[in-house]
Amino acid sequence: MLLKLKRYYSGEKVAPVLTIFIGGNHEASNYLQELPYGGWVAPNIYYLGYASVITIGGIRIAGLSGIYKSQHWMQGHHEKPPYTENTIRSVYHIRNLEIFRLKQLTGNIDIFLSHDWPSGITKYGNENVLLKEKPFFKNDIKNNVLGSPPSMELLEHHYPRYWFSAHLHCKFAALVTEKGGTRVTKFLALDKCLPKRKFLQVLEIKHNSDLPLKLHYDLEWLTILYLTNHLLSVKSGIHYMPGQYGNTRWVFTPTVEEKAMVLKKFNCNLEIPLNFTQTVKSYNPDCTGVSVVSPQLILNSQTTQFCDTLGIDDPSVLLLLIQNSHEISISFDEDNVLSSTFDGRLASDSFNRTSPLNLSPKSNSEEQESEISSSKDTTNESLNNLSSAVNHDCTGDGDNHFIQTEPNCKKFKRRNYSIYSNTL
DSSP states (O other): OHHHHHHHTTTOOOSOOOEEHHHHHHHHHHHHOOOOOOEEEEEEEEEEOOOEEEEETEEEEEESBBBBOOTTTTOOOOOOOSOOTTTTHTBBBHHHHHHHHHTTTTOEEEEEEEESSSSTTGBBBBHHHHHHHHHHHHHHHHHOSSHHHHHHHHHHHHHSSEEEEEESSSOOOHHHOOOTSEEEEEEEEEEOSSTTTTOOOOOOOOOOTTOOSSSEEHHHHHHHHHGGGGGGSSSOOOOOOOOTTTSSOOOOOOOHHHHHHHHHTTTTOOOOOOOOOSSSSSOOTTTOOOOOOOOOOOHHHHHHHHHHHTOOOOHHHHHHHHHHHEEEEEEEETOOOSSSOOHIIIIITTTOSOOOOSSSSOOTTTTTOOSSEEEEOOOOOOOOOEHHHHHHTTOOOOOOOOOOOOOOOOOOTTTHHHHTTTOO
């Protein structure tokens, strides 16, 4: 797959059909990490990021990349290339943040994509036929450890029309009916893409023929990302999501006003831009004498543009800032000089951008030495309906104003704030 992808990445070939995909557990993780919120990995090939929701022709598609492993489930997205023996695997393990965000969605989901199967899904299909093909699944099914519990939670929360998975390298279909309800999910998993394997099935799904077949961001999902930006963690420690017994907001299903405010950020145009650019030179097998080095963390202009527009954080930027804050702290403690440890290349290349980070301390606890703190969500009240709110924003009427909400971006609070402010 990777050997073929380079031909599309380089522009040698262009995918003949618009392709939307999620990550699994055998991907180029360093490349996909550049696009945590989704983006084009090559012309006409769109990646959904850690988790995302998009629409095309009125069809609403949600996706969750990676596989479930309980030991990493509550960690932040702390991994960065070059990966260690441990992080090269944990980087593609799903996190509770993405599940929490996906649970905030309302309305119908037409298609949901996940790599591993929702746990317990085999009970809704022909389990006996499955075990004849994969007899070694028997103990996992018996012990209820086959598949992803968070994915089944999402399925039973949303009951999308279709749920597509992969991972277990066999074809399996199931029908999940809502308990005490009328919603039904058609589940389908396919085999590996190999000769004489059941890896392909064509489904026709009705769409709105009045809408162009172009990818669009989902407004509700964008607003959820914005409202939950303060929950993003890039550290390896245990990271809890807010709950009903806490003293902070824990339901982030957006209000009409919040969605209207986010729509204004995108100038009332949610079409996903065709802004693919190469971040590294494409591999050329005919080029000899080139040294091979370990991949490093790279900022992708697609993510930069998306984060700047929405007003949220790029996890890669936070990782780079933390990495360099450690280097700067060591320099100050030992030599009291900055130039000896600060990577000038990183400062000029990686941070040559309009950062969504607000580095001005806003909290009263100025003595706090934590490197990154959460900003508070100041959104309140709502308009009567979204259409009237959007009309106020998108018609250019200067007499109409929205309640300004502070982007939930991370802030630095430390003695050498001025150093960071000069690098951004």
